[in-house]
Amino acid sequence: MTCFGYLGYRNARFGKVDAHIAVCAFARDTLLKAAHIAEENGFETIHGIVDSLWLRKDGPRPRTL
Secondary structure, three states: OOOHHHHHOOOOOOOOHHHHHHHHHHHHHHHHHHHHHHHHOOOEEEEEEOOEEEEEOOOOOOOOO
16 A cells, blocks of 8 residues: 555645654665665666665676567
């Protein structure tokens, strides 16, 4: 369930700014941990935002069909 944006919306029926802040902090921490793991495995972090992480790895590319 995606709720980080909804929780921060001031007219949300079940929104709560503190919950929004907590969800965003947890997501940010998880994203940084994932980037660190990827870099330990030879990937380069290109970009990361909210719930997405763009990575690149040099070397042979898998054959496309």
